[in-house]
Amino acid sequence: MDAKMNKKMLGLLQSWIGRTAVGPSTARGMGPAGTIGSARQFLQTFDLRALKVGTASAYRRRLDAATDALVAALPAGGNHWGSARKFFNIFVRNCSYNRFLCEAHRLDRMEPWMEIPLDSHVAKGLRTVAASDCADLPRWTTVIGLTPDVSDQWQAVARSFAEQEGIHRVHLDVIFWNGAHMQKPSV
Numbered sequence: 001m002d003a004k005m006n007k008k009m010l011g012l013l014q015s016w017i018g019r020t021a022v023g024p025s026t027a028r029g030m031g032p033a034g035t036i037g038s039a040r041q042f043l044q045t046f047d048l049r050a051l052k053v054g055t056a057s058a059y060r061r062r063l064d065a066a067t068d069a070l071v072a073a074l075p076a077g078g079n080h081w082g083s084a085r086k087f088f089n090i091f092v093r094n095c096s097y098n099r100f101l102c103e104a105h106r107l108d109r110m111e112p113w114m115e116i117p118l119d120s121h122v123a124k125g126l127r128t129v130a131a132s133d134c135a136d137l138p139r140w141t142t143v144i145g146l147t148p149d150v151s152d153q154w155q156a157v158a159r160s161f162a163e164q165e166g167i168h169r170v171h172l173d174v175i176f177w178n179g180a181h182m183q184k185p186s187v
Helices: 007-021 035-045 058-071 079-099 098-105 119-129 150-164 169-178
Strands: none
Touching: 007 035, 007 079, 007 098, 007 169, 035 079, 058 079, 079 098, 079 119, 079 169, 119 150, 119 169, 150 169
8 A cells, every 4th residue: 555645635634633633631721612623623724835944943933923823713712822832833743743744744854843832731841850941931820821932931941851852842742741751760
């Protein structure tokens, strides 16, 4: 069987990832009824080709534009920059973890620039493993209270720790979600 996917199947895969990237636990407390559906609709139809760029600064501009567009697509009372950025980062990460979408859109080339989706678990994980780097960070409040400047500060700490681990920061969520940073080393 050919490993390449046709456009219809790629669209269906993206639609599936767009639906599963934002669920009730991901969006808890981030907006009124309709927030999840609006986010899913946006992600399911987002043109992943827009992310295909050659530099970190170009990726950042596309990420910022996509975040702003998602904010505009969310319902009143749910249109927060922090939640839109988290939803989009989860979606892009999940697309990059799908070999067909990753290959079709060359998402592996953007992997070094992808952000870790920020939330309280990630903030706690970063504070645990990179406490000295976090000393000047503002106290974590909420995803919906996240601003671009505060996000950049957390992303810088995540990048630094990820480099120490020999991975890209987008993958740190796997460590923090699994609680690996809380486990004591084996003797």
